[in-house]
Amino acid sequence: MSAIQPSVAQDRSKQASAPVGGSAPNAVGSVGAPIEYILHLADNAVVLGQRNAEWCGHGPILEEDIAMGNVSLDYIGQARLLYQLAATRMGGDATEDKLAYFRDETQFRNYTLLELPHNGPLVGYAVSDRDYATTVVRNFLYGALMVLVWDALEKSPDADLAAIAAKSLKEARYHLHHAADWLVRFGDGTDESHQRAQAAVDHLFPYTEEFWTPSVAEDAAVAAGAGVDVCSLRAAWDAIVNETLSEATLVRPQVRGYVPEGKHGRHSEHLGYLLGEMQGLARAHPGATW
Amino acid sequence: MSTVVEQVWASLAHLTDPEIPVVTLRELGILRDVTETPDGVEVVITPTYTGCPAMGQIEDDVRGALDEAGIAARVITRLAPAWTTDWISDEAKEKLRVYGIAPPHTTRPDVSVVKFMRHRPAPDAVACPRCGSIHTVVSSQFGSTACKALYKCLDCQEPFDYFKPY
């Protein structure tokens, strides 16, 4: 990772004056989202980008292999812009690479949903074939959230974040279309594809409960006037999800009880393995470039 | 336009997209602006897709062309307003078609996200860049790069890329 600076950071002197973690003005007449909030968005993108990239060279069909590689590139591109923004606001020696490669598991603020492997419920050290229905269902549940989040953040008075949101929304719409199309194909497909799609929905749906319990960072972003109240998106998310599940002849499971806490830094055992792979090279050769 | 600004535009006029060498950065709308500021000349470029691997190459190409012309200018990447395929000129769209890539349709006016999903409109007919037939089907929403979808012509049977509206 290197080089592209967030637009807005055109004039670096303005950026550098934004205090760490603060919601102080980052540009004239504008407000800044808290750094922890930007990291939450960035970590979501990088973790799902890394996870989906596991299909590279292993896709169920060539077209989907390429599609998942491209979706991952979008996510990693979004993560880079967000990490660059966070690093600029943190100042000092913060860089996008340090934020992506040199923070540990408990410092990551991504949803637990995004770190789970591409298969049903298994302990972290178990080996299993990847299941594309799991990939598609996760991309759908998260994609339906992110079109709404970016749509709202595009109007954020934090001009830097709004600029990233405007680009990400264009990409998120294609991600959601892609996932929704495959969800319908799987659900309303053969007996086996239907059964596997329903199993993936049953497995992953409970993890979406985390979307609707705001973290301190999310609350702070709303208080600063720069974030989005996630609970206000729930009805629209329900509409997208219910409509598509119904078209896919799949049943939405009843969810209650456990609420995952990945965005608070309390993760499943799977994130460590993912980060081990993602961060290993950068940590073995600190400062390496190519 | 001042002389130096004109010189910068002229020195960058030949730069093309690394992945689609028939269209220039200016025609694609990636090369946004050249301005004279009290601190010197600024060249503004804007990324296409956030993860587009060509952007690093594009920035290097712009710097290289400026160096070659002996022009000291700052290259700035700006995100807003977000790049859109609507900025691609009609001439460039025709060049894409001749090159074998179906050019993007105009983006749809913004509709609410929920409406966008629930009433998924039939995609605009995509004409085969080879034979012009609109008897085409999408094979994959993501083609050789994120910005393109893979289509197939049912008349001439050739596969082709469609530059997606963004």
Ligand SMILES: [Zn+2]
């Ligand atoms: Zn044809």
